[in-house]
Amino acid sequence: GAVVSQHPSWVICKSGTSVKIECRSLDFQATTMFWYRQFPKQSLMLMATSNEGSKATYEQGVEKDKFLINHASLTLSTLTVTSAHPEDSSFYICSATHYEQYFGPGTRLTVT
């Protein structure tokens, strides 16, 4: 139990386009989901906290207009990277809470 999925697992997009990443809790309901960003050989940096039915809380330095987060249901949160640029290329990981945090497998985003 307590499985979190992410879709897509990897995506390549052109600079200036937007890309949406989905995070789903498959067998539990999660009132809170977290979005992290991980650069190669580096740690996870929390981007935002997503609560179902309310606006996401962004960490300092994260552009809320660039990284749009929607938590429309207790099992789904989405992260949309708007007007993506090469510097947005990264590994994005979500987690969903159910007594503890369960992490998704991550999404590799490459912006060309």
Next chain:
Amino acid sequence: AQSVTQLGSHVSVSEGALVLLRCNYSSSVPPYLFWYVQYPNQGLQLLLKYTTGATLVKGINGFEAEFKKSETSFHLTKPSAHMSDAAEYFCAVSGPYTGANSKLTFGKGITLSVRP
């Protein structure tokens, strides 16, 4: 605010040798402490966690960690390394609020290599 320090970026051990990965934390409130493992291009898997109670915590795959408040440490150990233990290991702390909805602060991670 919380912070985690993982000294060094890479540890290499021989198969069958002791694994010791160090983690020190800083927290203004009683911490919850975690160790996660990450395999290439995958998410994080929880190895073990300390919340309250017994300071020696046993986790999956033969790993354990001991919470030492006086040393603000939570070092991860395994008596005998296996080739499959080669991965990236992250120490993390949460707080100041307890519970699953607490934000995690991660250390920078340590790469464990296991030599045949």
